Amino acid sequence: MALLTVKDMTLRFGGLTALNSVSFDVEKGEIYSIIGPNGAGKTTIFNCLSRFYNLDEGTIHINDRDITKISPSAVSNMGIARTFQNIELFKNMSVLDNILLGRHRKRSTNLLKEIFFTKAVKEQEMRSHLRAEEIIDFLELQQYRDQMIANLPYGAQKTVEIGRALAMEPEILLLDEPSSGMTMEETEDLSFWITDIKEAFGITIIIVEHNMGLVTSLSDRVLALSFGEPITIGKPEAVMEHPEVMKAYLGDEGAFA
């Protein structure tokens, strides 16, 4: 049984069909990439998965549980973490606080206990800090630890976003163009981290990405989209060679004549 099953996902914005009957499933422990030209609907799939958009048709199941109708925060609480294409961090907080916020779904204390900061709250905070520091170590963010996000370079902000998602200890991690705006070195680090996240943390990863080198080297399977229509699903090399995919990216052969 697949971890994530998407069936006939269809989304329309008025007359525009953004996604037309997209179906795919992601196995546990897989790195699954979604590629396609601009406007193909890749990020839209993510926004559907994290329930920011309501599907017009189709269903989403995680571990056989239907999540098509639940609220965005409930999806996150089921263990789907994500990053955003244009970075959605808490800009006025430190890196450490941002990562600690990822621990939100793991909290077990209530407001009353927190007002008195009881022993349970204290222990929970110590655990959260331990986990957050491990993630800061893993992503090599030590030098930025106490800095405000607003003061950080772009690549570091992208990394913090991954850190915050990791702090959620998710089952599935959605990465929306993780390498965009990163330098060569940062992209290299990123590809190591993604492999480590899969292998060391056992997290299933779904990536939307434009860097084809990264996609080919990391992915177990690739889904190619064009104008909201799924073209093909398969091994990265096979998908790259697929004539329809070439056409979607490069246009008709006639264009080169």
Place this chain on the structure above:
Amino acid sequence: MRFELKRSYWEDIRIFRYRSDFRWYMALVFLLLVLPVFIGDYYISQFNVVFIYSIVSVGMMLLTGFTGQLSLGHVGFFGIGSYTSAILVSKGIPFLLAMPLAGLLAAAIGILVALPAVRLTGMYLAIMTIGFAFIVEEVLARWESLTRGNMGMVVEPPSIGPFEFDSEFSFYYLALLILILSLLAARNILRSPTGRAMISIRDSEVASQAIGVNLMKFKAVAFALSAFFTGIAGSLSAHKLSFISPESFNFLESVKYLAMIIIGGLGSLHGAVLGAAFLLFLPGVIIAVKEYLPHAIASQPGLEPLLMGLVIVLFILFEPMGLYGRWMKVKHYFEFFPLYKKDTFKRVKSYYKAEKH
């Protein structure tokens, strides 16, 4: 220059970051404890008002400064707190029970206000809360069987057991104690998951949903907490003034609350207290300075509101982080003495000016 060496996670969690901070706060508390012995009743009374409004300011800060929800209706919660406590005490319920009940009723109504409010943001939310303030004022004026309407109510001084806080001197210690407890409670909330979730809503609603923060729930929690503190302050204020009537809960009071947190510095508890102190001592300062001004200026009517407005405008323009922000910068300058960079706070400042506060 200060060098930090952290040895335990606890050093990031505890209330006071450094041991020296703790000593300074203890010194401040000690100073405040002995202060009323040396100053007259007039100044003690001024301090009492500052303490009460500081509690309101802490409540406002939690909602507007930390959760990013603009409210111009807090005078409504203040009024509910005042009347609840006054009525309960007049029915023979001890003050020690009536005060928290006043806070809890305000909190419950806060949740009711939050229900429609969670669907609104920014200006629309502000307008809705103004509506709430008007409703409360009207209800207090019209529900004559309970509130005696516009005739107002005489309120007994607060008492615990046989002891009555009937002088400014004794009330000073009561208000100070409750302010300190409020600050500690707010600090504890802010350093635990609920507080962080509230701040996350201020910074990005999309991202806070993506980490699993239930917007509806935490906005309601923020409203309830904020209303609770404001209700407690209302209760204290009613018993201090010994007379309340609906017109003292005019919506314009809320503007004053908002001014307090903006001047103090949005997003800091220090700012809450500093802003309240600044705004309430300002009229006194203006009166004192008036003597030395040329007659033509000093005798102008409306000098005080003009200066108040001017101060707020200047703060928003030049120091959006408020009094506490200014203090932080001065402190930062000395901590990093030879290495201070002029632009350290530049991005943070532009953030404060641009974002939705």
